[in-house]
Amino acid sequence: MEKTWEQLEEYQPMVLKMVGNSLKKERVAHAYLFEGSRGTGKKEVAFLLAKSLFCTNKQDYRPCNDCVNCRRISSGNHPDIHMIEPDGQSIKKGQIQALQEEFSKTGVESNRKIYIINHADKMTANAANSLLKFLEEPSSQTVAILVTEQIHRILNTILSRCQVLSFKPLLPKVISEQLVNEGISTTIASLIANTTNNLEEARRLSTDAWFGQCRSIVLQLYEVLNTRPADAFFVIQDKWLQHFKEKDQLSFGLDILLLVYKDLLYIQLGDEESIIFHDQVVKFKQYALQTSSRRISDQITAIFEAKRRLHTNMNPHLLMEQLVIKLQEGLKLV
Template sequence: MARTWEQLEEIQPTVLKMVQNSLVKDRVAHAYLFEGARGTGKKDAGLLLAKSLFCQNPANGYEPCESCLNCKRINSGNHPDIHVVEPDGLSIKKSQIQALQEEFSKTGVESKRKLYLIVHADRMTVNAANSLLKFLEEPHAQTFAILITEQAQQILPTILSRCQIITFKPLPPEKMASQLVENGVTASMAPLLSQLTNNLTEALELSNDDWFAQAQKIVLKLYEVLKKNPLEAMVNLQENWFLHFKEKDQLDRGLDLLLLVFKDLLYIQIGKQEQIVYTSEKSRLEQYALQTSGRRLIEQMTAILEAKRKLHANMNPQLLMEQLVLKLQEGSSFV
């Protein structure tokens, strides 16, 4: 179910204000590019704009009523004058854009208006993009295009120049956390998830994922053994860490979780306990925070960020983690 105007306004107020102004002043662009991170509400906003244009009883002249036949059909994905194009496999192909053009050369089934959304517009093949470009260069009156992407830099500049670009900002972590709680995630888990992803669906999946629950325990255990001797930390890597974080994306997630431990320690040191994410470990973390310095924590966080960079540069994961552990222990008051 797509979000309502009120729900989306809460997470993307600037975007909704721009859309509202366009509708009220009757200056809706022929083509928009909605760009921003995954989970920021781009597709929902596209469908909301569609409902605003097709709604039979809009409130204040712009806000869809959500109850008329058109609003209901758009929500269920079967309005004859609204077309959604998504990648067929890995890409959007020229034949998909051509089929769209053929459809749009006919008059609207129920009104003169027609609207199309292209999801993951950055995945168009070169031929598909060139085909769309011709379409954008000669827009029909009352035809509207919404291109949606997380990678605006991958789209042809000639296409970008014909679109009004609207940027969707990441959801603030505190709003993300409250949305998670509304969706049944525990208040102790929500802050952690809101730091790891901006995508509500992904966060909800992680909250029910046994692998993720185990990952948190392994990360906290590694932090504990870092305070002991280097050999024990290396043994822990072999017996626990490498067995759990096998794939590159899993290791990346593990490094993120480890980084958040050090962030929590820093928050405790500067008196911002309300910002910690490992809330169930608060008393232990408060003890650990007494045993280190803010400068040392920043050095350790920098080392983890550097390890993430090396991971994406395809460094051997085992060597990377062994080097990181030594770096995290180096010069530390608790070795």
Template structure:
């Protein structure tokens, strides 16, 4: 169950500002949460609503057990309204529906909270309609607008909100959260290196395709060192059969790049390696690889990524890459 302490680990500056507002009873009538996907905007907005509605909270901490807290958790609190884009945009009819709700007293109390996800996707008509609420807010009504592109928010709306900027999540933070959700440390470590969007990282780490991709990359790097005569068979039978799309091929090369980065880190006595479960083997390989050779391998992989982005035939790119890695 999410609490302020966990959220503070994700977004310390934002959460401290929000917590301070609760402590001083100086909540704004409208917030604009600006930040990339997966940075925790929605989680913090919902937890703000829970704290706002909870009548049995301890300081700023919601009790988590009362009727209001449970309804927020289940997504059916009658005075918490979450608006998502209808198709590609938030339309004026959705805002008008909210305005109609504005005119009613709260079902449980006079408090109301409205969360507009992807608020930058409001149509011009919807945004102009929303201005009425922002200009004449109800005394106990709070709006929280979430956006990944604040430049698309109307200046008249932007100026009426308290803007809080969400920073990208750190690699270690994403990894920790994934592990806490039951994902193996091996996959959590790898997925957190590929994206700072926790949602996308979780999607990757729970996909069997990703686990298989990791295994194929490790097999290929081991064969390049120990069984070089087998690498072309692996490329044709496993690599090209698994990494079919351009984005998948690029990811496969990224996973391979992390292996050689780990070799470099071990030589530099940096313990923050990605393939930590293969540490013993990496340490053995690191003793056999001159640093210059590791750098050349990394450059070869980066060159393969560039050639793939230029639409060079994937089979040709991979065959040329393993030739270079085998010769190095």
């Protein structure tokens, strides 16, 4: 499904505002650089901008997503839009030269032509120099859109000829809503949205069996810490370390545990909107309301400390045992 202007506006309000303004004033730049991390909508906005320029049924400056031109752009079949992707590891000089040759002809259907260079940071030095010449002699009808996740690798000479638009990581709320729209339950969606700000990664997690179990193991550890502390070592040994085997997995488990303690803090602060484990609120309240916020922040600190130690290559077993002891310290048994 192609995203509409309004949908992409939710992802990247600032970017869409700037693109919208230049369309409105008919001051579209000759060259843009869309930069930001993976899954932030850069390519989608590039196609949306292309549609705005070619749509035959625009509403104001927003494309209809339905006319022949819009549909051809969606399917990658518009003759005046060229997309360059790395050929293997890099974008080569020949690819840029072929593009220049193509663009020296007039447009197939109009004089307007757009080229999108995806992963522009992968241009070889020769390719970048070829492109530079191209950017230095802009034709009034040509729009270049360079897309990159690594702006620090783009030559300054190219940067200075582009209007740079920065794509921000998506807010948890946006990711969560998107997942719920795609049929994921609210409880899982809000957890995923708080572990990644990359929508593609979020979608991958939503179908990942390993991730599916993370939540229940973390909640199990939390539960046992509060109700049967003597069993905590057993859960660590038998469940936690069996599931969170690799270092990055363990780190991920600790991140989720952190979210549990943050929820406790939100409950204490009366900030129910921020709660992630919606379905656990009743249980969490029992504990949160009988402890102090000082104590919860100590527990949060202990989890951060465990994460830090993980990166000093401490033995995972020992690390988790020490964490469990810390989390239990001062626990009031009622």
